[in-house]
Amino acid sequence: MKMINHTLGAAAIAAAGVLASGTASAQNVKIGVIETLSGPQAASGLMYRTAARYAVDRINALGGWNGQPVQLVEYDNQGGPTGAADKLKTAISDGVHLIVQGASSAVGGQLTEDVRKHNLRNPGKEIVYLNVGAEALELTGEKCHFHHFRFSGNAQVRTKALVQAMKSAGALGSRVYAINQNYSWGQDMEKATVDNAAPGGYEVVEKTLHDVNRIQDFAPYVAKIGAAKADTVITGNWSNDLLLLMKATRAAGLKTRFGTIFLDQPGNIANAGDLAVGHFIAHTFNAEAGGAEGEKFVNDYRTRTGSAPVATDPQTVFGLLMVGDALGRVKPEGGKFNVNAFARALETTKISTPNGEISMRADDHQALLPLVVSTVSKEARYKVDNTDMGFKPVKLFSAQEAATPAQASCKMQRPS
Template sequence: MQTHFPRATALALAAALSCGAALADPVKIAVVETLSGAQAASGQTYRAAVRYVVDRMNAEGGWNGEPVQLLEYDNQGGPAGAADKIKAAIADGVHIVVQGASSAVGGQISEDLRKHNLRNPGKEVVYINVGAEALELTGERCHFHHFRFSGNAQVRAKVLVQAMKQTNVLGTRVFAINQNYSWGQDMEKAIVDNAGAGGYQVVDKTLHDVNKIQDFAPYVAKIGAAKAETVMTGNWSNDLLLLMKATKAAGLKARFGTIYLDQPGNLANAGDLALGHYIAHTFNAEAGAAAGDQFVRDYTARTGHAPAATEPQTVFGLAMMAEALKQTKPEKGALNVNAFAKALEAAKVTTPVGEMSMRAADHQAQLPMVVSTVTKDAKYKVDETDMGFKPVRVFTAAEASTPAQASCKMQRPS
C-alpha cells in the first residue's frame, strides 16, 4: 500500500538501498541547468530540488550500497551551452541527466542524448525532464530515454480554463501573451483551442522574444486596448516578472491566468495587484493537507526554504526515479540504463495531492494538477508578503490528462 510523499519515497529508497550487499559502480546523476546569468534563478530552483532528493537517497544508503554521485553543469542558459555540457557529462560517465528550465534547452538535451544512445549501445543515458514542457518532446521528438515529469501546455490550459470558468472569473474576452518558441507557441494554441470549452473569445494574441524584452509597457497597453477581461500566459522567469511589474505600473485590472506565477518574486513585484490572479501548478501545500504540511516542513528543514514553483514537481519526478532504481538490480556491478528506463515506465508515487504515474506510450507523467488563486487568506504566504496561493480545485491525474499525441512513435530497445 502506498503512503504519502515524502514518507513513501523514504520507504522506497530504503528498500532500494538495501537490495544488494555487493557494491556496484555508483549511479551518476547530472544536473545540466542555467546556474549563472540573468536566468539563474530558474535553474537554481531545479538544482535545489535535485540536491534534496539525492541527499535523501544517500542518507538512506545510495543505490546498491554506494552513494549516488551528483554532478552539476552550468549550461549558461542556452542550447549551445547545454550541448557542450552534455558532452562533458557523457565523458564523466553519467547515467541520468536532469534538466527543466527552458524547452529550447530541453530539446537540445533530448536530441543529443537520443543520438548518443543510438551510437553507443550499452552506454545509454536517460533524460529526466522536470520542466521542459514543449509538446514536441512527447510528440514527434519522443524517444525511449526521455521522460517528462511536469505538465504540458494542453494539460495546464485545460485545467486552468475549467477551474476559472467554474468559479465564474474567466470572462468572455481573453488576451494571450506568450514567448515566441515551442513552449509559448504551444500555450497560445492551447488557449485558442480551449476557447469553446471556456466560452471565451481570444480578442488578441502576441508572441514575443524570450527574455529579451526589458519593458512590457507596450504589451500592457495593447492588453488594455483590447478590453481583455483575462490575460492568459505561459511566460516564466524575467518575462513574467517584468510583465507583472508593467501591469502594476499601468494599474491594469485584467485578471491573469498563469502557469508560473508561483516563481519567487512574482507576488512581491505585483503587490496587491496580484490578488485574484490564477495559476495552474503541480503542487499546493494547502491542497495537500497534512501530507502537504509534512513535505513543506521536511523540505524547508533540509534546504532552508519552502518548496516553490518547479521544486515540488522535480522532487516528485525524482521520487519516481528512485522507485525505478529500486526495481533495477545491478548487472555486472553497474546500472543497466535500459532496464532502469523500463522500470521507470511503470513507476508510481503518491504525492500530497494525488497519485503520479508514467504513461509508457509517450513518457508523459500523469500527474494531479492544482488551480489556485492569489489571496490573503492562503495558509502559506510567499515572497515575504501577506499573500499566497489558495487552492480552488484539485484535478486528479485522470481529470487533468490529455491524450498521447499520435506523432509519438515510441521505439523500445529489443
C-alpha cells in the same frame, strides 16, 4: 563540476552503510544535473539543483541503488544549448547514467536530441534524460524517444486545468487575450488557449507573441488588451515578461484578470504586491491543497534546504522520487547498472504525493500528475516572498482529470 553524495542524517548514513556491506563491487549510479549554475540567469538552475540534491538525499536514505549511494554530479551549462551540449559530453565521459535538466525548453530540445543520437551510436552505453521542467509539447511529441521522460506539465494540461477552474469560479469571462513569448513554449501556450476556447466558453479576442525578456515597456501591448476589451489575459510568460506585463496593466488602470503558469516563481509576488491579488495560476503543487502531508513535505524541505518548495521544486523532487522507485526494481547485471532496464521500470512507476498519485505514461513518457489551480490571496495559509499573500487553492485536479491524450506524433521506439 563537483561530486556530491548527500544523505539525510545519521540514520540514513547507517542504512546506506549496512546496505553497502557485501556489495562493494556493484557499480554506482551517477545522476548529472546540467543547469545554469552561475551568472545572471542562474536563479532557476539553482532551484533545480537544490531540489535534485534533496531528492537524491532521500533516495540514498532508502539505500541508493543496490546498497550503493547514488552519486550526484553537477555541470554548469552557462545558460544555453551550446553549453549544455558540451557538458553532456563531459557527463558521458564521467560515466553519468541519468541526466537531469529543466530550466529551458531550448536546452531540453538540445539535450534530448543529443541523448538520442548518443544512444543510437553507443548500444550498451545508453543514458537517460530526466526532464523536470522543459515543457515544450514537441519533447513528448515528434521528438519523443525511449530515453526521455518528462516529470512536469505542458501547455495543454496546464491551460485545460486553468480554464476549467477559472470558469467554475466565475472568474474567466467571455473574452480572452493570449499573450506569450515567441518561442516553442509560448507558441504552445497560444495554441492551448485557442484549443480550450470552446469548452471554456470564451472567444480569443487577440493573440500576441513577443520577444523573450527583451521588452522593457509593455504599455503598447496593454493598450491592445484594453482595446480588445478582454476579461482575462492567459499567458505563459515568466520572469520579467510576466511582472512587467502585470505592472503595465495596473498603470493603465485595466482590471483584467490574469491566468498564469509561472506566477509562483520566487520574487514575483513580492515585486507585484497587491497587483497580484485575484490572479490565477495552474501549478504542480500547493501545500495547502495537500493538507497534513503537504505541510510535512514543506517542513522537511525547508529544514534540509533552508527554503520552502515552490515553483519547480516539487515536480523535480517528485520526479526524482519516481526515479528512486524505479531504481529499487532494477537489479545489477554483472555488477553493472542496465540503463535500458531502468527505463523500462520507470515506464511503469507510480508514487503518491501530498496532492495525489503521479504515474508515468509509457506511450509518450509524459508523467501524469495532479495539478492545482490557485488564486493569489491574503487568506492563503502559506505566505510567500515574505508578504501577507500566498496561493489559495481553487481546485485540485487528479492526474486523470488533468491529463490530455498522448500526441499522435510520438512514435515510441523501444530497444529490442
